[in-house]
Amino acid sequence: MSLASHYSYWVTIFLMIAGLFIVIARGNLVKKLVGLGIFQTSVYLLYIAPGKLIGGTAPIIASGFRAYSNPLPHVLILTAIVVGVATLALGLAIVVRIREAYGTIEEVEILEQDRREEA
Amino acid sequence: MIDVLLTMMAVVVFAMINQRNLFAVVVLGGIYSFLMATVLVALDAVDVAMTEASVGAGLSTVLLLGALYLTKGEEVTEVRRPLIALAVSIAVGAALVYGSLGLPAFSDPQAPIHTHVVPRYLNDSPKETGVPNVVTSVLASYRGFDTLGETTVVFTSGAGVIALLRRRRRSREESEK
Numbered sequence: 001m002s003l004a005s006h007y008s009y010w011v012t013i014f015l016m017i018a019g020l021f022i023v024i025a026r027g028n029l030v031k032k033l034v035g036l037g038i039f040q041t042s043v044y045l046l047y048i049a050p051g052k053l054i055g056g057t058a059p060i061i062a063s064g065f066r067a068y069s070n071p072l073p074h075v076l077i078l079t080a081i082v083v084g085v086a087t088l089a090l091g092l093a094i095v096v097r098i099r100e101a102y103g104t105i106e107e108v109e110i111l112e113q114d115r116r117e118e119a
Numbered sequence: 120m121i122d123v124l125l126t127m128m129a130v131v132v133f134a135m136i137n138q139r140n141l142f143a144v145v146v147l148g149g150i151y152s153f154l155m156a157t158v159l160v161a162l163d164a165v166d167v168a169m170t171e172a173s174v175g176a177g178l179s180t181v182l183l184l185g186a187l188y189l190t191k192g193e194e195v196t197e198v199r200r201p202l203i204a205l206a207v208s209i210a211v212g213a214a215l216v217y218g219s220l221g222l223p224a225f226s227d228p229q230a231p232i233h234t235h236v237v238p239r240y241l242n243d244s245p246k247e248t249g250v251p252n253v254v255t256s257v258l259a260s261y262r263g264f265d266t267l268g269e270t271t272v273v274f275t276s277g278a279g280v281i282a283l284l285r286r287r288r289r290s291r292e293e294s295e296k
Contacts, residue, residue, distance in 0.1 A: 005224030025204035
């Protein structure tokens with residue numbers, strides 16, 4: 001265990017908690033979705049970085065190459081990227097609807113309006 | 120090389136946390152996605168890199184800009200309870216760093232990920248499927264049903280977006296009458 005051997009994991013963890021921080025601390029709904037996206041892309045690194053093999057090549061079988069990086073994380077993450085953009089699109093559509101109903105996309109103002117209606 | 124790119128990604132994300140202007144956040148997100156695609160090329164994940172560059176940097180940015188146009192969002196007005204959020208994030212990060220200490224070193228050929236399951240695919244998939252690209256053969260052949268499920272997810276979300284935004288257009292037409 002050393003800085004060089006674990007650096008990629010630690011950057012991944014930094015990206016992950018940065019996304020988490022944005023989701024919790026920022027009240028703007030669009031920015032929350034951006035934070036969720038950062039969290040999601042950090043998971044791509046978490047899966048793909050361990051599959052890398054120094055001296056290996058992309059997993060396309062050809063004569064003259066013997067070491068290949070692990071293709072199975074790549075398959076999982078290809079699916080994750082497409083599903084990620086699908087959820088982002090749905091989330092943004094909901095934000096557009098919220099903006100229409102409340103006139104704002106700031107979480108604090110939305111909660112305040114809800115409270116006023118209940119009272 | 121990879122370490123430099125990873126550091127640049129961390130810097131861009133740090134700028135995104137502090138940036139109040141939503142347009143700037145979206146553009147920084149595009150830069151972040153292109154850096155991610157470059158890192159993925161360096162990690163030999165060429166198929167994923169192409170998808171990330173087109174979907175992550177292209178489509179996501181367009182969707183976010185479209186949403187900014189529709190919501191007329193410009194500035195993030197205030198920061199809520201940053202200390203609690205910071206404490207939660209750092210606690211989670213510390214737990215994850217503690218967990219990462221038990222992981223094998225980066226690119227260790229003796230790591231379990233390189234010795235189990237994958238040799239079978241690398242050795243047999245060209246013979247069994249006739250496709251030299253192992254990512255394609257697993258995605259489209261061995262796990263074709265998963266890909267079918269993925270398209271179901273995309274279809275469902277597309278239907279959801281249309282349902283949400285069509286109501287919007289109708290209500291606007293009614294208000295114009």
